[in-house]
Amino acid sequence: MGVLAYVAKRFGLYLAVLFIGLTITFMLPRLMPINPVDGYIGQIQSRANGTLTPEAIAEMRANLEVLYGLQGDIFTQYLSYLKRVIIDFDFGPSFTYYPTEVSTMIVTALPWTLGLLLTSTVIAWLLGNMVGLVAGYFHKQKAASILEFIGILLYPIPYYILAVSVLLILAYIFPIFPLSPTFPVGEMTWPKVGMIIYNSLLPAITLVLAGFGWNILSMKALAVATTEEPYVTYARLKGASNWTRMTRYVFRNALLPQVTALALSLGMIFNGALLTEIIFSYPGIGLIMRTASTGGDYNVLYGAITLSILAVATAGLVIDLIYPLLDPRIRTK
Amino acid sequence: MSTDINNADPVALVVAPPVAGKKGRRKGGLLWLLNARLAVGLVILLVMGLGSFILPLFAPADPSLQATYMRNLPMSNVHWLGTNSLGQDIFWFLVFAIKNSLMLGVLVAVGVTIVATIVGLSAGYIGGAFERVVMLFVDTFITIPLLPILIILGALIRGNTSFFTVGLIIIIFGWAWDARTVRAMALSLREREFINMARFSGANTIDILAKEIFPYVSAYILVGFINTVLFAINTEATLAVIGLSKVEVPTLGSIIFWALSYNALFTGQYAWIVAPIIATVTLFLGLFLTSTGFNQAFASRRGVS
Numbered sequence: 118m119g120v121l122a123y124v125a126k127r128f129g130l131y132l133a134v135l136f137i138g139l140t141i142t143f144m145l146p147r148l149m150p151i152n153p154v155d156g157y158i159g160q161i162q163s164r165a166n167g168t169l170t171p172e173a174i175a176e177m178r179a180n181l182e183v184l185y186g187l188q189g190d191i192f193t194q195y196l197s198y199l200k201r202v203i204i205d206f207d208f209g210p211s212f213t214y215y216p217t218e219v220s221t222m223i224v225t226a227l228p229w230t231l232g233l234l235l236t237s238t239v240i241a242w243l244l245g246n247m248v249g250l251v252a253g254y255f256h257k258q259k260a261a262s263i264l265e266f267i268g269i270l271l272y273p274i275p276y277y278i279l280a281v282s283v284l285l286i287l288a289y290i291f292p293i294f295p296l297s298p299t300f301p302v303g304e305m306t307w308p309k310v311g312m313i314i315y316n317s318l319l320p321a322i323t324l325v326l327a328g329f330g331w332n333i334l335s336m337k338a339l340a341v342a343t344t345e346e347p348y349v350t351y352a353r354l355k356g357a358s359n360w361t362r363m364t365r366y367v368f369r370n371a372l373l374p375q376v377t378a379l380a381l382s383l384g385m386i387f388n389g390a391l392l393t394e395i396i397f398s399y400p401g402i403g404l405i406m407r408t409a410s411t412g413g414d415y416n417v418l419y420g421a422i423t424l425s426i427l428a429v430a431t432a433g434l435v436i437d438l439i440y441p442l443l444d445p446r447i448r449t450k
Numbered sequence: 451m452s453t454d455i456n457n458a459d460p461v462a463l464v465v466a467p468p469v470a471g472k473k474g475r476r477k478g479g480l481l482w483l484l485n486a487r488l489a490v491g492l493v494i495l496l497v498m499g500l501g502s503f504i505l506p507l508f509a510p511a512d513p514s515l516q517a518t519y520m521r522n523l524p525m526s527n528v529h530w531l532g533t534n535s536l537g538q539d540i541f542w543f544l545v546f547a548i549k550n551s552l553m554l555g556v557l558v559a560v561g562v563t564i565v566a567t568i569v570g571l572s573a574g575y576i577g578g579a580f581e582r583v584v585m586l587f588v589d590t591f592i593t594i595p596l597l598p599i600l601i602i603l604g605a606l607i608r609g610n611t612s613f614f615t616v617g618l619i620i621i622i623f624g625w626a627w628d629a630r631t632v633r634a635m636a637l638s639l640r641e642r643e644f645i646n647m648a649r650f651s652g653a654n655t656i657d658i659l660a661k662e663i664f665p666y667v668s669a670y671i672l673v674g675f676i677n678t679v680l681f682a683i684n685t686e687a688t689l690a691v692i693g694l695s696k697v698e699v700p701t702l703g704s705i706i707f708w709a710l711s712y713n714a715l716f717t718g719q720y721a722w723i724v725a726p727i728i729a730t731v732t733l734f735l736g737l738f739l740t741s742t743g744f745n746q747a748f749a750s751r752r753g754v755s
Contacts, residue, residue: 130589137590145602273738275684277691278730281706281723289715296715388595395692406598407692410605418602425595433593 124438131434138426142419143198147191154181156413157212208420213412219420222405229300230394230401233317234386237324242379244325245332250371252333253340254363265337271330276389280323280396287319294319300400320397324389328382335378339371346370373444377436384432387425488743494736498729502549506542513542514700522719531721535712544725547700548733551683554617554701558682561621563675566628571659571667573629574636585633591626596685599623604694613696620685628674635667669748676741680734687730702730 158177162169169177201207208219245268252264288296298316301309343349349366357366382389387402394403402421409417511518517537525532531540573584603619639645648662683702689695690703693711697704705726709715714722 130586133586134590134593137587138594141590141594142599145599269738269742270735273680273734274731275687275734277688277703277706278727281710282727285715285723285727385595388597391597391601392688392692406601410601410694413605415602415605418598418605422595422598422602425598426593429593429595 127434127437131430134430135426138430139199139202139423140195142422142426143195154178157181160413202423208423209416211409211417212414213408213417214414219416222417223402223420223424226400226402226405229399230386230390230403233321233393233399233401234324234390235383237321238328238379238382238386238389240321241325241328242332242375242382245329246336246372246375248329249333249336250340250363250368253337253371254344254367256337256341256344265333268330268333268337271326272334274327274330276323276327276392277396279327280320280393283319283323283326284396287322298397298399300398317399320393320399324393327389332375332378336371336375339374340367343367343371376443377440380432380436381429384429387421387428485743485746487739488747491736491739491741491743494732495740498548498733498736499552502545502552505545506549509542509545511539511542513538513546514698522717525721531725532719534708534714534719534722535717536708540722540725543700543705544729547702547705547726548729550613550700551687551702551733552679554613554686555679555683557614558617558620558624559675559678561617562625562628562678562682563671565621565625566674567632567664567667567671569625570629570632571636571663574633575640575659575663576655577640581633585630588626588629588633591623592630594623596620596623597688600685600689601692601694604689613699616686616689616695617682620682624678624681624685628678631670631674632667635670636663639663639666669744673741673745673748676737676744680737680741683733683737702726702733 158174158181161177162174201209206220210216211219211222214222248264249268252261252268255261256265284296288294295316298319300313300316344367349362352362352366390401391403391406393399394401395407398404402424405417406421408414409421515538519529519533519537519539521533521535521537523529523533529539529541531544534540534543569584569588573581573588600619600623645658645662648658653661686695686701687703687706690697690701690707691710693707695701695703697707706723709719709722709726712722714720
């Protein structure tokens with residue numbers, strides 16, 4: 118199969134996945150027995166102490182349906198939804214922060230989420246791979262199994278437990294970090310940047326711990342398998358040092374699947390952002406989603422979900438397209 | 451962290467060597483299965499499982515009812531872990547929480563395993579256009595991030611949900627990874643001699659799937675099952691911690707939700723927050739050791755460990 122045909126096929130799959138993903142997010146709330154417009158009207162009416170006339174309510178309903186793309190039959194709604202999302206990348210206004218556009222809210226929060234999550238994901242990946250490599254390369258020695266043990270202990274712990282424990286230990290028992298972090302928004306000055314970094318350390322530590330265990334275990338398993346390969350034995354017989362064998366022979370070959378994993382977990386960032394940001398009240402996409410879900414602010418929720426579907430699908434596409442460049446064995450096939 | 455990636459279970463995927471070896475199981479006991487990891491894992495699961503299912507029979511009162519006892523009592527002979535700010539006994543709440551979480555985990559895992567096995571096996575074995583369409587859906591479901599979807603659903607059905615609706619939703623959005631793994635195994639089996647043998651002997655597709663391929667992949671399905679239990683408990687607990695599950699039902703997540711929302715950290719009620727942390731870590735460690743232990747045992751059984 119030619120390169121072009123491969124790229125075209127993979128890209129077609131990408132579009133199809135995006136399309137189905139968007140369709141499912143569109144259908145989801147409409148299959149639910151609850152209508153957001155009714156909810157909004159109920160809220161407004163309770164604020165007005167029920168003084169609204171039926172005509173005013175009917176008018177409001179019509180207005181809201183236009184605003185949130187709910188007018189017409191389901192097929193018309195679907196088409197206009199696709200048009201808005203794909204062509205204009207417009208999710209309409211937020212309900213809670215009307216008339217702020219959802220896309221504006223997302224753009225403001227995005228740097229926060231990306232800054233925290235990208236950094237901690239990459240650090241966890243680097244550390245985990247180093248520890249995993251040593252644990253895997255020296256897997257016949259007792260000391261190495263202690264390293265693996267760290268991974269076994271850390272990996273199955275659910276993230277929320279990790280976050281609460283770290284909070285308990287580093288903010289309460291040893292008050293190194295603030296219990297309720299503050300993140301100044303607005304114009305950035307150096308002291309502000311310092312404060313943000315200091316306050317972000319706690320969520321970053323939990324994120325690194327959470328990703329660490331997985332990377333250790335996975336790299337260890339890969340390194341053990343690679344260490345048994347004939348070319349590593351050959352390197353030993355020709356006199357290459359332990360260090361050279363570990364880094365140049367085992368590491369480089371065991372790294373490939375880990376690169377895939379890194380790219381995938383970068384795509385999953387929004388998933389991870391949610392819990393971290395909620396627990397540490399960090400002002401990113403996750404916190405916006407949390408607020409939106411309490412206030413029934415659906416446009417914001419759809420905006421964030423669409424963004425995460427886009428991120429995951431794109432990460433997958435990029436991996437598949439650059440993989441042949443990284444692994445010469447695939448290229449020759 | 452990345453919930454969906456955890457769901458993919460790196461260890462099973464990475465440790466699992468390519469399917470190789472003889473079909474069928476050696477007669478005479480299951481002792482070959484035992485290794486240190488599996489033993490420790492099974493003991494933890496057995497103790498916690500039996501404990502959480504038998505103990506509730508002796509519970510003095512339903513721990514989910516509020517204001518049963520005085521509030522904020524310290525640890526004592528009557529209340530082993532004290533009582534919380536809602537007037538519930540922490541020890542009994544925790545016991546019920548483990549029971550409910552385990553039950554949800556097992557139910558979701560049964561659902562996910564059935565769907566994933568049927569979809570994965572049929573896609574891998576039948577192939578062709580059918581496989582392409584099915585895999586398109588699998589890929590899409592993998593791409594849809596679970597947590598945001600659950601949050602939307604949580605916001606939509608807030609308060610009107612039952613505990614088991616939450617489980618159902620986790621099944622709907624959680625089967626895809628496992629289906630992918632099963633399909634990969636079915637693919638590698640499709641061209642094997644004994645499958646051709648069965649086909650030439652006149653077995654139809656359903657027969658081959660059920661009698662030839664299923665026994666072969668059942669070991670992996672078992673490991674996948676345990677991992678799904680882990681994943682389901684984790685997902686529900688995560689939802690509960692942010693208050694979007696049915697938080698009135700005691701689960702490992704809802705107990706932390708209440709502790710956090712009553713600021714147990716500030717008021718110094720350590721037992722309320724530390725006890726569920728220890729219980730959760732132990733339970734998850736037990737599940738994880740069991741799953742990797744099984745994996746190791748099956749691998750060494752095939753002589754490729």
